[in-house]
Every structure is written in structure tokens, then in C-alpha cells.
Amino acid sequence: MSSTLLKNVVPLFLLASFVAMAAAGISDSCLRCICRKEGCEGQVGRCRQDAGSLSCGPYQIKNAYWIDAYRPGRDFQSCTKQFACSQTAVRAYMNRYGPRCRSNPTCEDYMRMHNGGPSACKAGTSQYRATTGYWNKAKRLCGF
Numbered sequence: 001m002s003s004t005l006l007k008n009v010v011p012l013f014l015l016a017s018f019v020a021m022a023a024a025g026i027s028d029s030c031l032r033c034i035c036r037k038e039g040c041e042g043q044v045g046r047c048r049q050d051a052g053s054l055s056c057g058p059y060q061i062k063n064a065y066w067i068d069a070y071r072p073g074r075d076f077q078s079c080t081k082q083f084a085c086s087q088t089a090v091r092a093y094m095n096r097y098g099p100r101c102r103s104n105p106t107c108e109d110y111m112r113m114h115n116g117g118p119s120a121c122k123a124g125t126s127q128y129r130a131t132t133g134y135w136n137k138a139k140r141l142c143g144f
Helices: 003-024 028-038 063-068 076-080 083-101 107-116 126-130 132-142
Strands: 047-050 053-056
Touching: 028 083, 028 107, 028 132, 053 063, 053 076, 063 076, 063 083, 076 083, 083 107, 107 126, 107 132, 126 132
Parallel strands: none
Antiparallel strands: 047 053
């Protein structure tokens, strides 16, 4: 097998594996809340500058997040600007990092990770403190 083929097949296999496990990961209601908090359908097809880098699509995904989600789709912007591919990226990211929070992460854990990275679900960290406002707005918006 050529190295180019391996470079393309292995990430796709990993992504498929994580997406297949999605039923045990983030709930649909939590995904909808993240989407609502980030602007959802109003952001499909759009990118904007946020904290020095592009955030794209209905989940406002950054390039590093997309890479951590095993690079679904053709490329960063074409994936993250689309609803289905960006949702696949969020599920893969949460399946990858959710277990670092606890054995059964909560929607709060997922919301904080989406906003502040993999360590943001751990109380006492600077990322946790930095995502408190995000979580509080999400609770009000989504009725948690």
C-alpha cells in the first residue's frame, strides 16, 4: 500500500470509528444547544475572525479543532461551513476528548470543551474558569 493511500485511509477509518461510537457520546440535544449558541443555520457557509483565527460554520469551528476531529471532509473550510460535516467534526472531537473529563461526560462538559478545548471540562483549570460565561449563556439559551 502506498504511503499516500495510507495517509488518506487511516484518518478516514479513525473518523468512521469515532462517528460510529457517537451514540455513546454527545446527545442530539446538546449538539443542538452548541449549534444555537454558535449561531447555527445563520452561520452555514460563513467564516469569521475570532480571537485571531477563523471560526467557520454553524458550530464556529477553528482549524485546530477540525484537525483534532480527524479532519472530516475535503478540507477545513469546505467541511466546517456545511452543517452535516461540521456536526461530524463536533461528534468526533467530543468522542476523542470527552473521556478525559469523566466516564460519562455531561452536556456542560461538552459545551465547555467546545468553547475552551479539551481541558475546559476540568474544574479548577484556567480553561474551565474561562468558559463559565459561555456555559451560563448556553444554560439560559437552551434551558439547562
